[in-house]
Amino acid sequence: MVIAEKIIFNLIAFTLFIIIFAKMIKKNDTTYVYVLGVQFIGIVLNFLELIFNWSVNPFLKAIIYLLSIVVPGIVIYVEKKLKYDLPELVYIAMAHISIKSGKNDVAKDYLFQLMNKYPQSYLAHKMLAGLYEKEGKNANAIDEYIRVTEINNKDYQISYNIANLLNKEGRNDEAISVLQDLIKRKPEEYKITQLLGDILYMQERYKEAISVYMNALRYNPGNYDLYYSLGMTYTMINDFQRAKEFYDKAAEINSLLYNAKLSLGQIALIYGDLDEAEQYFNESIKGEEAEAGSYYYLSQVAMLRGDKTKATNYMNLAVSLEPKMYDKVQKEPVFLPIKQEISEPTEEEKMQNKPIPLKPKEKKSVNHLAKTCTLVGSLNNDDLKVMKNIKEKEKDEIRKDRQRGT
Numbered sequence: 001m002v003i004a005e006k007i008i009f010n011l012i013a014f015t016l017f018i019i020i021f022a023k024m025i026k027k028n029d030t031t032y033v034y035v036l037g038v039q040f041i042g043i044v045l046n047f048l049e050l051i052f053n054w055s056v057n058p059f060l061k062a063i064i065y066l067l068s069i070v071v072p073g074i075v076i077y078v079e080k081k082l083k084y085d086l087p088e089l090v091y092i093a094m095a096h097i098s099i100k101s102g103k104n105d106v107a108k109d110y111l112f113q114l115m116n117k118y119p120q121s122y123l124a125h126k127m128l129a130g131l132y133e134k135e136g137k138n139a140n141a142i143d144e145y146i147r148v149t150e151i152n153n154k155d156y157q158i159s160y161n162i163a164n165l166l167n168k169e170g171r172n173d174e175a176i177s178v179l180q181d182l183i184k185r186k187p188e189e190y191k192i193t194q195l196l197g198d199i200l201y202m203q204e205r206y207k208e209a210i211s212v213y214m215n216a217l218r219y220n221p222g223n224y225d226l227y228y229s230l231g232m233t234y235t236m237i238n239d240f241q242r243a244k245e246f247y248d249k250a251a252e253i254n255s256l257l258y259n260a261k262l263s264l265g266q267i268a269l270i271y272g273d274l275d276e277a278e279q280y281f282n283e284s285i286k287g288e289e290a291e292a293g294s295y296y297y298l299s300q301v302a303m304l305r306g307d308k309t310k311a312t313n314y315m316n317l318a319v320s321l322e323p324k325m326y327d328k329v330q331k332e333p334v335f336l337p338i339k340q341e342i343s344e345p346t347e348e349e350k351m352q353n354k355p356i357p358l359k360p361k362e363k364k365s366v367n368h369l370a371k372t373c374t375l376v377g378s379l380n381n382d383d384l385k386v387m388k389n390i391k392e393k394e395k396d397e398i399r400k401d402r403q404r405g406t
Helices: 002-027 032-052 058-082 086-100 104-117 122-134 138-151 156-168 172-185 190-202 206-219 224-236 240-253 258-270 274-285 292-304 308-321 325-331 333-341 347-352 360-377 381-405
Strands: none
Touching (some): 002 058, 032 058, 032 086, 058 086, 104 122, 122 138, 156 190, 190 206, 190 360, 206 224, 224 240, 224 258, 224 360, 240 258, 258 274, 258 360, 274 292, 292 308, 308 333, 325 333
16 A cells, blocks of 8 residues: 555656656746756655655655645646746746835846746736836836736726826826726726826816716715715816715715815805805814815805904914915905904924825816805905805706706
């Protein structure tokens, strides 16, 4: 029984040895020599045991099986399972280790060596593209990602990366083309539609952006960012009622975020609904982010109501949170009666100021609303009543349209 076991063991071991050796010859790669060397040691130990009839302890027996059968078996299985050759996996592993050690140049050397042996290496080109992207070498990254898609065009993430980098490089038409093709294949992927919508938004192609965002909502009905993006886009075409609907929905999904409530307050202020504006600005103060903007607009509401004391208190709070706001207050006519009461921050305080970081499209919308609100700040009470009446009429029209729809 023992003899039969050893014969079977040797047959399996020699078969695996021949397979690994054939791979080395076929691939013309000496990386397999290390596996053959390990396997050879195990085979020799087992052969010596068989010839001299040694009594081997279980630990040494396990080592012999590990070297002769397990290691080559794992190599063959992994190559078949992952569909990558051992040398390719070794180079990739060494590149990963180099990246983790902060040695990107060394990692690139491994990848270049690998690509010399395997020009069609999907993993090598993908990893190299990622390295270029991290280093800010967008043009190089794009070239490598394109090479990746030529090897395997089913990885939509790579196409998304290409579109994102094209956008950063200002090649927007190319980015749009890539994203439109991606949407046909992956309409449910939120980040694809979000990026396409954002690019169209920044190009002031607002109607197209709205169409993209609305289509994305079919697959992501509870997504805060999509509702907020629609609110910003309708803001840019001055359709404040539609904007309000989407800001409302965004605030409903995530009531702790600052921007949606602030925008709702700004829209209410534009229409002269001071009570509603004050309510939204107060709610936005409860958010997780800094609330300097909310205090600023609460001060504006107080000024429109003629309450200078409250306006001064709010504005001092706003300036304490965002010192650079002091210069803005000094220039705006609505705050002229109280600007002498606003405490001027020191230069050190101005330097320490860290306003909320906004994405470009958020800045665009916020600035648009801010300019409109500034105009409102110069209106008198009669003007505000007219704006409020307009708002009520628009609400009535929307209500009637919905009733007709039902």
